[in-house]
Amino acid sequence: MNMRAAVMEKPHRLVIKEVPVPQIGDDEVLIKVRYTGICGTDWSIYTGKYSADRLPMIPGHEFSGVISEVGRNARNLQEGDHVTADINMSCGSCFYCKKGNPLMCPEFSQLGIHTDGTYAEYVKAPWHLVHRLPKKLDFLKGAFVEPTSCVIHSAKAMQVTIGSSVAILGAGLGALHGALARLRGAAPVIVVGRNKNKLKIAEKLGADHTISVDEVKDPVAAVKELTEGRGADYVVEAVGTTATYEQAFRMVRPGGTVAAFGITGEKDAITVYPFDLVLGEKTVVSSCAGVGNDWPDAIALLEYDRVDPSPLFSLAVPLEELESALKELRENKDLTKVFVSPELDRRKTL
Numbered sequence: 001m002n003m004r005a006a007v008m009e010k011p012h013r014l015v016i017k018e019v020p021v022p023q024i025g026d027d028e029v030l031i032k033v034r035y036t037g038i039c040g041t042d043w044s045i046y047t048g049k050y051s052a053d054r055l056p057m058i059p060g061h062e063f064s065g066v067i068s069e070v071g072r073n074a075r076n077l078q079e080g081d082h083v084t085a086d087i088n089m090s091c092g093s094c095f096y097c098k099k100g101n102p103l104m105c106p107e108f109s110q111l112g113i114h115t116d117g118t119y120a121e122y123v124k125a126p127w128h129l130v131h132r133l134p135k136k137l138d139f140l141k142g143a144f145v146e147p148t149s150c151v152i153h154s155a156k157a158m159q160v161t162i163g164s165s166v167a168i169l170g171a172g173l174g175a176l177h178g179a180l181a182r183l184r185g186a187a188p189v190i191v192v193g194r195n196k197n198k199l200k201i202a203e204k205l206g207a208d209h210t211i212s213v214d215e216v217k218d219p220v221a222a223v224k225e226l227t228e229g230r231g232a233d234y235v236v237e238a239v240g241t242t243a244t245y246e247q248a249f250r251m252v253r254p255g256g257t258v259a260a261f262g263i264t265g266e267k268d269a270i271t272v273y274p275f276d277l278v279l280g281e282k283t284v285v286s287s288c289a290g291v292g293n294d295w296p297d298a299i300a301l302l303e304y305d306r307v308d309p310s311p312l313f314s315l316a317v318p319l320e321e322l323e324s325a326l327k328e329l330r331e332n333k334d335l336t337k338v339f340v341s342p343e344l345d346r347r348k349t350l
Contacts, residue, residue, distance in 0.1 A: 004342055005120035006322045009056045011048030014323045019058075022116065022124040029077055029127050030069035031085070035143040035316065035339045036118040037062035038325060040263075046326055049265075051113055060119035060340070061087045061112030064133060064142030074127035082133040084145045084299075085125040087111035088291045103288050110289075119322055121342045131295050134303045140316070140350070141302050143339060144309050147173060148298035149290020150261075155180045156294070157285040158234055158259045163187055167223045167251055168207075170238035170262060171198035172336060175205045177236045177261070179307050182206035186234070190226055192219050197334045204311045220250045227253065237262050245270045252282055260286035312336040313350040321347060 002018040009015055024030045044050040045059050067081045077083075090097050090105035097105050111117050111125060133142045151173060160166060162185035168174040171193025181189045188208035193199050199210040209226055216222045224231050231253035237245050240262030248258050249272060276282070290298065301307045316339040317325045325338050339350075 003121035004319060005058050006060070006319055006340075007056050008045055008059055011052060011055075012046065014046060014326075016320050016322075019120070021122050024069055024071050024124045026071045026073045027127055028071045028124045029067050029074055029083075029130055030122055030124050031063075031065040031083060031130075032068045032122055033063055033065040033118050033120060033342060034139040035064050035341050036060040037143045037147065038322075038329060038338045038340060039147070041113060043326055043330065045113070046323075054114055058116040058118075058120050058123075059112050060117035060123075061110060062143055062146040063112075063118035063123070064139040064145075065118075065123070067130075068122065071127060074130075077127055077130060077132070082135065082137075082139070082142065083130050084133060084142050084295075085111065085131065086129040086149075086291065086295050087113070087117075087146060088289055089115075089126065089129065100292075103291055119319060119340060131299060133299065137299070137303050140313060140339060141309065144312075144337070145295060145298045145302065146290065148176065148302060148307065148309065149294040150287070151176045151180055151290075152294045152297050152301075153290045154236065154259055154261050154285075154287040155184065157287045158236070158257055160184045160186050160234055164233040165227045166190065166234045166236065167192060167227075167232035168202075168236040168238055169193075169219075169244045169248055169251075170236075170240075171195060171202050171210070172238070173261075174236065174238040175202035175207070175312060176307070176309060177238055178202050178207040179205040179309075181234075181236075182208075183301075183306055188226060190223055190232065192223065195333045198336060201311045201336065205308075220247055223251050230254075231256060233257070234259065240264050242268050242270045249273075249276075249282070254280040254282065257283040257285060260284065309337075310350075314338055315347055316341055316344060316350055317347040318342070318344040 090102035091107040166181040166186040191202040191207040237248040
């Protein structure tokens with residue numbers, strides 16, 4: 001039995017073709033994919049920045065779907081369940097796994113980044129990483145559980161306290177960071193970005209102030225002006241450039257916390273002044289991905305509308321338009337989240 005899939009054969013060569021439906025083992029389930037959200041990681045795979053040694057491969061990892069087959073060892077899952085899956089796979093027995101830190105596992109791999117993913121009609125996943133979706137949660141929001149879990153993982157690392165000021169550099173997923181900060185009782189929540197449309201979305205998701213870097217001389221000074229000259233208690237870097245990381249360290253107050261979230265190039269480096277770091281008693285926390293309990297936490301927040309990401313949703317396109325949508329996201333800065341579905345025959349605005 002075959003299925004349609006988007007196969008990354010080599011960098012800059014993405015082909016829609018017929019491939020065999022994955023055969024599941026006893027500890028796996030087969031999922032019919034409904035939606036997959038396009039992630040910046042997908043562009044990095046397309047350009048060869050990530051996973052070039054894993055090609056050919058089917059990318060895609062932010063997804064929702066319906067179980068169509070269940071391995072005999074799977075528990076509490078059945079055909080027809082609406083699901084998503086934690087994409088982070090580890091050995092379960094090494095030093096890091098036993099310490100509860102599977103992201104550091106030497107055998108760590110991710111669905112759709114290191115192994116075949118969800119830009120296809122079907123995907124297989126280990127049953128113990130599969131999460132049922134509440135029936136009231138639609139498949140679009142179900143496909144947004146993964147990015148929500150990533151932001152939750154960062155929020156837990158920061159441990160924002162009630163009444164603290166939070167500044168976020170970046171208005172893409174940064175808008176979701178703002179929503180989580182507000183939910184945790186932060187005040188004020190400040191989002192710094194360039195695109196006016198995305199800054200408006202950040203306001204819809206709960207930002208108290210937005211700062212356009214094109215309209216202020218110095219965003220660091222602008223944040224300090226909103227925080228009585230001190231700088232923010234917490235600063236989230238959600239862009240992934242050396243310039244914004246250096247701004248984050250200048251934007252945080254003495255005694256404050258910088259949360260590293262945006263992914264830079266592997267060899268990118270920034271200037272950090274130990275004198276300022278030590279005498280200022282500044283804290284740095286970092287987060288890689290949502291894992292473990294971050295997933296059911298994300299599902300709960302979405303199910304009960306504590307966070308509504310729908311203002312971020314821009315388009316849904318057929319599987320055949322994946323490559324053009326990847327390029328469109330780079331060219332049209334007004335687009336935020338774009339989803340791909342093998343069940344669509346034409347694109348639709350969300």
